[in-house]
Amino acid sequence: MNLKGLSYDYVAVDLRKSEHRGAAFKGLNPQGLVPALVDGVRVLTQSVAIIEWLEEHYPTPTLLPTDVNDRVRVRALAWIALSEGSV
Numbered sequence: 001m002n003l004k005g006l007s008y009d010y011v012a013v014d015l016r017k018s019e020h021r022g023a024a025f026k027g028l029n030p031q032g033l034v035p036a037l038v039d040g041v042r043v044l045t046q047s048v049a050i051i052e053w054l055e056e057h058y059p060t061p062t063l064l065p066t067d068v069n070d071r072v073r074v075r076a077l078a079w080i081a082l083s084e085g086s087v
Contacts, residue, residue, distance in 0.1 A: 004058050048078050 001008050013019045013034055020032045029036045029045050037044040037053075044050050055064055064071045 001054070003063060004054060004061065006054075006058060048075060051078075 013025055015034070019025055020029075020034055025036075026032050028038065028043050031045065033045060035045070035047060035050060037050050044053055051063055055062065064074055
């Protein structure tokens with residue numbers, strides 16, 4: 001969101017204290033996974049989905065390459081990074 005120049009309120013979720021498993025956070029995201037982006041009444045989850053939502057709603061500056069093949073590669077690399085982090 002910083003790269004897009006968007007203003008937002010950041011609310012930290014301390015994973016070391018398992019705050020993502022608490023009732024307050026699970027009220028936003030029942031999966032208990034971070035990140036979560038609240039847009040009014042809508043709660044967005046999953047990093048790649050949030051990035052794509054940001055791209056669609058705020059197209060400039062772009063976060064993803066303009067070439068379709070390059071975008072696919074970026075998404076694939078993001079999913080690798082996410083899956084490695086969850087092991």
